[in-house]
Amino acid sequence: MGSVSSLSIHPGNVAHTMKLNAAPIRWILFAVTGSVLAALSGRLSMHTVNDTPSYVDYPLGSLTDALLSIRTPGYPIFLAIVSATVGLAWVPLLQVLLHATASWSFAEALRRRGMPLRPAIAAGGCILIGCTAADHISTISTDAPAASLGVITAALLISACRTRSAIQAIACAVVAILAIFVRPAYLFLIPWIAVAGWLLAGRGAAIATAPDANDASESTVAPSRLLGVKIACAVAIVVVGWMFVRKLVVSDFAIAPFGHQNLSAVLVQTVPAETLQDLPGESAELGRRVAEELDRQGFQMPSQSGGSLPTLTIEQQWGQVNYGVVWPLARQIDSEQNASDPLAAEIRIHRQIGALNRAILSQSPAGYVRWLLLAVRRSVWGTAANLAMHPVFLPMILLGLFWLLIKVVRQPAIGPIEFPAGWNAFAIVAITYAVFNIGFVILTSPPLGRFADAGAILLPGLIASVLARDS
Numbered sequence: 001m002g003s004v005s006s007l008s009i010h011p012g013n014v015a016h017t018m019k020l021n022a023a024p025i026r027w028i029l030f031a032v033t034g035s036v037l038a039a040l041s042g043r044l045s046m047h048t049v050n051d052t053p054s055y056v057d058y059p060l061g062s063l064t065d066a067l068l069s070i071r072t073p074g075y076p077i078f079l080a081i082v083s084a085t086v087g088l089a090w091v092p093l094l095q096v097l098l099h100a101t102a103s104w105s106f107a108e109a110l111r112r113r114g115m116p117l118r119p120a121i122a123a124g125g126c127i128l129i130g131c132t133a134a135d136h137i138s139t140i141s142t143d144a145p146a147a148s149l150g151v152i153t154a155a156l157l158i159s160a161c162r163t164r165s166a167i168q169a170i171a172c173a174v175v176a177i178l179a180i181f182v183r184p185a186y187l188f189l190i191p192w193i194a195v196a197g198w199l200l201a202g203r204g205a206a207i208a209t210a211p212d213a214n215d216a217s218e219s220t221v222a223p224s225r226l227l228g229v230k231i232a233c234a235v236a237i238v239v240v241g242w243m244f245v246r247k248l249v250v251s252d253f254a255i256a257p258f259g260h261q262n263l264s265a266v267l268v269q270t271v272p273a274e275t276l277q278d279l280p281g282e283s284a285e286l287g288r289r290v291a292e293e294l295d296r297q298g299f300q301m302p303s304q305s306g307g308s309l310p311t312l313t314i315e316q317q318w319g320q321v322n323y324g325v326v327w328p329l330a331r332q333i334d335s336e337q338n339a340s341d342p343l344a345a346e347i348r349i350h351r352q353i354g355a356l357n358r359a360i361l362s363q364s365p366a367g368y369v370r371w372l373l374l375a376v377r378r379s380v381w382g383t384a385a386n387l388a389m390h391p392v393f394l395p396m397i398l399l400g401l402f403w404l405l406i407k408v409v410r411q412p413a414i415g416p417i418e419f420p421a422g423w424n425a426f427a428i429v430a431i432t433y434a435v436f437n438i439g440f441v442i443l444t445s446p447p448l449g450r451f452a453d454a455g456a457i458l459l460p461g462l463i464a465s466v467l468a469r470d471s
Helices: 002-007 011-040 052-056 063-068 074-085 088-112 117-128 131-136 143-163 166-182 184-202 227-250 260-267 273-277 281-296 311-337 345-363 365-388 393-410 423-442 449-455 459-470
Strands: none
Touching (some): 011 088, 088 143, 143 184, 143 227, 143 449, 273 345, 281 345, 345 365, 365 449
16 A cells, blocks of 8 residues: 555646646747748848848957947857857847747746736737847847847846846846847846836735746745846946946947947937037037038938927938948048047047037037937837737737727626736836837937837737737
8 A cells, every 4th residue: 555655646746747847838839939930931041231240240359359349249249159050040040049038938927927828928929929020030130139138138027026036136137238238229228127126026915926836936925126226236237347348448438339429310410500510629520521411412401490300300311320421420530630549449439429419419408308309209109100010910909999899889887907917017017118228219319110119029918918818
């Protein structure tokens, strides 16, 4: 009898084991789905863009040259490893798998927050097939991998705020650092982690115990509002450390000698040509040449009477003004005036454009404020339009409206919409992520589709999770 009882299997242990095995199975489903969709749509073929050479040809062999590059080393190191092993042709598939992992990890984080399986999978599925994946997953650029790392950061933050696990908090910081060093535009993660972590901790009392969380390591504990702040500080320390290294080696305290020209391409379109021609001090020469070149190439400029350019006009002209006017003129002036300066040309040019920005802002701060207000409006309706044009999200929106119509017809007095468990935390993360991401972008650049789509990557899942609950 003793030998028989020792071989018996308790039903609870079987159920627990099945639940533990369910998460890896779901990852496989995400990975297979993402890979199949990418293959069927031709997104496993490698594509290059204008930014590709600066990543592929990154000077990894020289510390000084690397620190002078306009790119941070995260993505170039990844490309170098892939190129040396399986070849760059594998980059699209690897980016698909990274994105599938991001989608899966976010769905699992919602699942462990208490959200039922179907809504959680729907939310993760929206990330998997979203605009960023559809448009950039096959390109040798940082758009897709940085977006994936941002989503993983969000998933780890949700989990860390629920469990207060040191391992998950460290993982969140590490992934956020990777995202920033792949794409510095993700510096917004530092303040976002602090704010989102604070808000998530406030939802601690409402956290439901997850169906999969049966052991002590997965149980919910009292939340700490300072956890997000601590993670953000850890990320900031690493970033500032990198900046100090650059200061010591190349005399430039910045994450990269890049960014001033993005803002300048906006600012020169917020003031009349006369303002550029009359800039004071060290920016006078560059301002004058920029004004002349803009006029020579036929760019639209604000009138001296005070009228501003439409946001779409600024957006459409931004790229050419950036790389076709401001940057080459700054480089030309630097070669004429600073040939004997021991400071690297990349740093001198970056600082020269930064001085131009400060001069314009000092002369006409109202133009920049007006730009910010218009850019907020543009980012809202532009993001909504991009989501509505998605081949899956548009039917989802229409289905949601149809579902609401049916509820109104069937129930004379329609009650409040019931959201799945964990949805409030999801909403906190998705909305704040979009606000901080896109808000950071418009400080220096137009909210172009590829920028705004990455910021809104979590928003479609908010709708899908509600529809999946009631379907």
